[in-house]
Amino acid sequence: MTGVLLGADRARYWVQRWDRQQEHYMPDREQRFEVIGDVLADALERPDPLIVDLGVGPGTLSQRLLDRFPEASVVGVDADPLLLGLADLTLDSPRFRTVNADLRDDDWLAALGLERAPDAFVSTTALHWMNRLPLRELIRTCARALPPGGVFVDGDHLYEGARAPRLDALGKALTARRAGRTGTAAAEDWAAWWSAVEQAPELAELVRLRAGGFEHTVHDPPSVHDYLAFAEEAGFAEVGLVWQYGDDRVVVGIR
Numbered sequence: 001m002t003g004v005l006l007g008a009d010r011a012r013y014w015v016q017r018w019d020r021q022q023e024h025y026m027p028d029r030e031q032r033f034e035v036i037g038d039v040l041a042d043a044l045e046r047p048d049p050l051i052v053d054l055g056v057g058p059g060t061l062s063q064r065l066l067d068r069f070p071e072a073s074v075v076g077v078d079a080d081p082l083l084l085g086l087a088d089l090t091l092d093s094p095r096f097r098t099v100n101a102d103l104r105d106d107d108w109l110a111a112l113g114l115e116r117a118p119d120a121f122v123s124t125t126a127l128h129w130m131n132r133l134p135l136r137e138l139i140r141t142c143a144r145a146l147p148p149g150g151v152f153v154d155g156d157h158l159y160e161g162a163r164a165p166r167l168d169a170l171g172k173a174l175t176a177r178r179a180g181r182t183g184t185a186a187a188e189d190w191a192a193w194w195s196a197v198e199q200a201p202e203l204a205e206l207v208r209l210r211a212g213g214f215e216h217t218v219h220d221p222p223s224v225h226d227y228l229a230f231a232e233e234a235g236f237a238e239v240g241l242v243w244q245y246g247d248d249r250v251v252v253g254i255r
Contacts, residue, residue: 006202011089014203015058017193018086022060022125024187025157027179028245032124032155033061035243035250037068040120043151043254047071049119052112054103054138054154055126059087059096065122066095075112077101078126082197082206103127104134109141117147124155131220136230143234143255152231152253159247161223168247175246227251 023029040049048071053062056076066074073095078084079102087098101111121142127135142152157175159168179185188196197203222230224241228251231239236253243250 006085006089006206008089008092010202011086014197014200015060015086015090017188017196018058019060020184021188021190021193023184024179024189025175026125026248027175027182027184028248031245032243032248032250033064036061036122036124036153036155037065039151039153039242039250039252040065040069040122043149043252044119045149046119048073050075050114050116051120051122052077052114052118054121054123055129056087056098057083057126059091059098061122061124062087062096063091066091066093075099075114075118077103077108077112079103081209082203085206085209103138104130106137108138109145118145118150119147120151120153121146122153126156127154128156128158128221129216129218130222131218132222132226133220135222135226136233139227139230139253140234143231143236143253146255148255150255152236152255153250154227155243155248155250157247158224158227158249158251159221161221161225163223163225171247173246175248178246224249224251 051065051072051074053074053076056062056078059076062074062076065072076087076098079100081100084098084100099112101108198207228239231253236255238254240252241249242252
């Protein structure tokens with residue numbers, strides 16, 4: 001690592017900086033986290049749920065869920081070794097572990113090595129990187145893995161698609177106005193954060209492992225209606241939106 005050690009304190013600095021750059025796009029990000037936690041609190045019966053965080057990134061949602069549910073265990077899956085490295089250092093808990101796997105691969109669930117059926121699949125600002133057909137398969141896999149009463153919860157920028165372009169434009173505008181009022185619009189953006197990461201000597205080894213990172217090309221983006229239709233088709237008993245501000249929404253499927 002070019003003589004510079006990446007310790008937990010420095011990793012926390014980069015994760016906190018990640019949080020700020022994410023708020024550039026999601027001024028109500030913390031409220032979205034609270035909503036996801038509320039869904040789990042109300043929907044899950046057991047006090048020690050097993051939660052799978054899809055596209056865990058540096059672990060910001062997982063951290064909040066571990067804090068809120070002191071008996072929960074979380075398995076975070078992602079295809080980016082740099083973000084996983086930050087998560088491992090900042091969430092040093094026996095109740096948390098990460099797995100490097102691509103959610104578009106057929107065997108991603110088996111790669112998690114779960115000892116029992118998960119009670120919930122959660123995700124935030126990750127699944128929008130998937131095209132329609134891989135997302136459809138992912139939701140099917142989640143539905144098959146969950147027991148009755150289990151939940152799928154996804155928070156993300158989700159859109160109406162071709163059926164309502166003016167509504168989508170309005171949703172984006174509302175989010176932008178909200179970011180302007182809260183001051184988050186002035187935060188560092190995605191490109192600036194990654195540029196800084198690539199220049200940080202303590203992250204050099206993780207940057208090397210990343211080797212170009214996750215492929216983010218999306219040519220067939222799913223609409224919010226696709227999410228709902230895929231979940232119903234997969235066998236979820238109830239599916240719907242439980243929260244929205246602008247283009248930021250939380251989708252829930254109850255098995």
